Amino acid sequence: MFAAQLKRFPDASAIDGFGACDSIVEMARRVIASGPEKMALLGHSMGARVALEVVRLAPERVKKLALISTGTHTVREGEAEKRHALLALGRTEGMAALVDRWLPPMVAPARRADQQLIAPLHLMATQAGIDTYAAQITALLGRPEVESLLPNIACPTLVAVGAEDEWSPPEQHRSIAARIPGAHLKIIAKAGHMLPAEAPDALNEAIADWLDMPVGSNTMMGDDE
Structure with a gap:
């Protein structure tokens, strides 16, 4: 999934191997145990929910946060x-x-x-x-409630989604970005839910801009659609 991102950002690493983990909290604890002391943490889809749980459990470990093609709602009817x-x-x-x-x-x-x-x-x-x-x-x-966490996120945050994502649509991401202070919303044309693979160059540019933000600032000017 992240081949293009790992190629563009060779100092990055993928944290996977969740395997038999059957809870978001357990997955987050694995990230905390295996990740660097200070993380610019990017999660895609379920991985973004894991990233948010890392922020809840160990906010001091997350210097930057990127939420890609995801949601923060609780389980919906059906x-x-x-x-x-x-x-x-x-x-x-x-x-x-x-x-x-x-x-x-x-x-x-x-x-x-x-x-x-x-x-x-x-x-x-x-x-x-x-x-x-x-x-x-x-x-x-069994995912934990997370929407109450969003206003307390105090690190530079990127929220990105494909314009044609039918599973986690752009409007959902507009709501997420609006609740995180200073978050930057990036909506990428001609891409669906598998954004890292569908539009790698456009996403990589958004990631590069996010990584360039100084730590300690959570202000990214404007939205980009």
Whole structure:
């Protein structure tokens, strides 16, 4: 997922290996245990929820925060049923069948037949396996309340989303950015939920601007749509 970002920012590292973790809090504790003492912390989708939990548990460790293609709402009506239906599909027909149904809406409509984009994402999700997927579903459905945390975030914060994200739409990110003091909102054209892979150059530019912000400042001028 982050290949283009790791290439552009060679001093960065990906914190993954959540594996059987089935709670956002447990995932956040792994980040705290394995990450550097001071982190410019970027999370995508569920990873952004993990990043917010890191801020809650250890705010002194996070010098900058980037929330990409995510949400801060609690579990919505019908969400559990939809997630469990996908899980049931994976258990009965295999992980590839689950990903066949789950992945297309995660990218911009014009890119859904682009195998150069889709094939590696499909492989990544399929190789994760049904047990990891099940653990993530448990974590997401048991996610902690986080919206009350947003006004207390005091580090430079980037909130970024693809303009064609159907899973976590731009309006959701406008609300998140509005609640974090000084947050910068970046809406990137022609990209969906898999923003780091769909529009790597545009996202990398936003990340570079965020990394250039001085620590101790949470002011980034204006929104960029």
